[in-house]
Amino acid sequence: MPEKTVMLKSCCLCVMLLQLQLRPHALAATENSCAAYAGVPGIPGHNGTPGRDGKDGVAGQKGQKGDPGLFNDNMINPFLTAGIGAQGPPGKMGPTGPTGPKGDKGGLPAMDASDKIIKNLQSEVKHLTDTLNGIEKASRFRTFKNVGGKYYVSNGLEANFGDGVKFCTDVGGKMVLPTNEDENTLLSSMHAVLGSTYILIGITDEESEGTFVDLDNRPLSFTKWKKNEPNNYRGAENCAVVYSDGEWYDVTCDSKWHVVCELHN
Numbered sequence: 001m002p003e004k005t006v007m008l009k010s011c012c013l014c015v016m017l018l019q020l021q022l023r024p025h026a027l028a029a030t031e032n033s034c035a036a037y038a039g040v041p042g043i044p045g046h047n048g049t050p051g052r053d054g055k056d057g058v059a060g061q062k063g064q065k066g067d068p069g070l071f072n073d074n075m076i077n078p079f080l081t082a083g084i085g086a087q088g089p090p091g092k093m094g095p096t097g098p099t100g101p102k103g104d105k106g107g108l109p110a111m112d113a114s115d116k117i118i119k120n121l122q123s124e125v126k127h128l129t130d131t132l133n134g135i136e137k138a139s140r141f142r143t144f145k146n147v148g149g150k151y152y153v154s155n156g157l158e159a160n161f162g163d164g165v166k167f168c169t170d171v172g173g174k175m176v177l178p179t180n181e182d183e184n185t186l187l188s189s190m191h192a193v194l195g196s197t198y199i200l201i202g203i204t205d206e207e208s209e210g211t212f213v214d215l216d217n218r219p220l221s222f223t224k225w226k227k228n229e230p231n232n233y234r235g236a237e238n239c240a241v242v243y244s245d246g247e248w249y250d251v252t253c254d255s256k257w258h259v260v261c262e263l264h265n
Helices: 003-032 113-138 161-170 181-194
Strands: 143-147 150-154 198-201 239-243 248-251 261-264
Touching (some): 143 181, 150 181, 161 261, 181 198
Antiparallel strands (some): 150 261, 198 239, 239 248
């Protein structure tokens, strides 16, 4: 026989033998198994513990605007409506009100800075001018002393009350009259310079005995009478003088004493 034919028959024989060996195992498996019916379901078990939170999802779309709430923002008054609508159109003009009362009278026109400066300078110039004029007038006299914005001046003149008043008026002043202790002390110091005992002062009681007044007929605001003065000795003393100790005495108006005038700046 050809060699290929012998080999083919050998292969077929091997296959048949292999099938015979496997068949008993297949039959045994078939005999040992049978169909089974489904049993009754058991009781469900307990729920397990919750699982871990999942990751945040993608943000959703923006929702529509909600309706206004019932209360105002501060929750102060629950009867107020929280929502405020759009501003309405302007209302109609109301009727004209009654005429108001007349205002106060206006003041003087306002001055600008330059006007104020000029006015202040003018005031200062006037003050300096008056001061210089006072010094110039006082310097014409042999003796002069400055006190309280005025000058006590004298040329050593001795005269009665009437002539002394006229002299002081003619030189642009008036007869001296101390109005406080400082002025009285300064006047007393002039005795040494003038070499005098008494200096006439500008007061008199000719109109009302015992009531001395100044040359403008005004009551005196300061006096320095010596004890028991004025005494109107013999009923004829209606004028007055200052002694070197600063005390005042009443004297007759026709007696002659040193005259001191006072000049104001």
